[in-house]
Each structure stands twice: as C-alpha cells, then as structure tokens.
Amino acid sequence: MEFLTDQQFKVLANPGVTSTQLLSPHNSLSERVTITRVVVEPGHTQPRHLHESSEQIWIAISGSGTLLLESENTLEIHEGQVVRFADGDMHGFTNSGSSPFVYISVTSPPINFSYAYKGA
Numbered sequence: 430m431e432f433l434t435d436q437q438f439k440v441l442a443n444p445g446v447t448s449t450q451l452l453s454p455h456n457s458l459s460e461r462v463t464i465t466r467v468v469v470e471p472g473h474t475q476p477r478h479l480h481e482s483s484e485q486i487w488i489a490i491s492g493s494g495t496l497l498l499e500s501e502n503t504l505e506i507h508e509g510q511v512v513r514f515a516d517g518d519m520h521g522f523t524n525s526g527s528s529p530f531v532y533i534s535v536t537s538p539p540i541n542f543s544y545a546y547k548g549a
Contacts, residue, residue, distance in 0.1 A: 431457055441546035445473025445524075454541040463539040468531050469494065469524040477521035478545070485514045485536045492530035497521035 431452075439455035441448040450456065452464040469475060469492075477497045493507035499519040506512060506522075514520045524530045 431459075433457070441542060443546050445470040446475055448542060448546065450542065454539055455543075457539075459539060461537055461539070463534075463536040463542070465534040465536070465542065466531065467534055468529050469522055470529055471524050471527055474523045475521050477519050479517050479519050480514075480536065480540060482516055483536050483538055483540050484516055485520070485534055487512050487514075488533045488535075490531040490533060492524065492528050493526045494522055494524040494530045497523060 433452060433456055437456040439450040439453060441450065447468045449466045450463070451466055452459060452462065454463070467475075474497075487506075489506055489508050489510045489512075491508050493505065496504045496506050496512065497520065498504060504512075522530070
C-alpha cells in the first residue's frame, strides 16, 4: 500500500499552469497510472501535444475553456465534463474564461511530466 500526503506531491509549473503530481513516478511505484491536479490560470495555454503510448482522461473540476485538438479543431469544456484522449491524440488547452480552470488528469501508463515544465 502507498499512502501519499501533500508533502510527497511534486509540483511542476510553467507560467500560468501548475501541475501537482498526486500519484506519479515522483512518489509512487505504480506502473499503471499517473494522477495529476492541473490549474490553468485565465489567459494561459497548455500547447497542443500528444502522448504516443499513454491515454489520458481529464475530469473538469471547475472553470471552463477551450480544448485545442488536431488540425486546429477546438471544443469547449467546462466543470463537470470528462474527456478521454487515446494514445497519440493531439490535445492542449486555453483558459478563455475569467477564473482558473482546474482538472484532474489520469494517465495510463504513467508518464513523468517533468520534461514539459521549465526548471522541473
């Protein structure tokens, strides 16, 4: 069993985006999942990207904004919605709202997201 507290969570940040690694290779032996709480401040963006061999599920906790998808497509997302990205699905996010957008991300198999954050 692993029991994790906020003292073991790794916080990764870029301007306007804070990613708290709740269960990740930073603090867990799990070979099946990474769980992250992400906060995107108003006016900030997570650029389009993909995970070649991991699927990812986002659970929107609060706020709203725009999903950035393949071929310049977009889709609005808001609190209470869930989106699943299959392996290789292009995705990103822009907070076009007036309050922080908070979501929980579940990624399987796990990814160490340090590569995506400056100074991580």
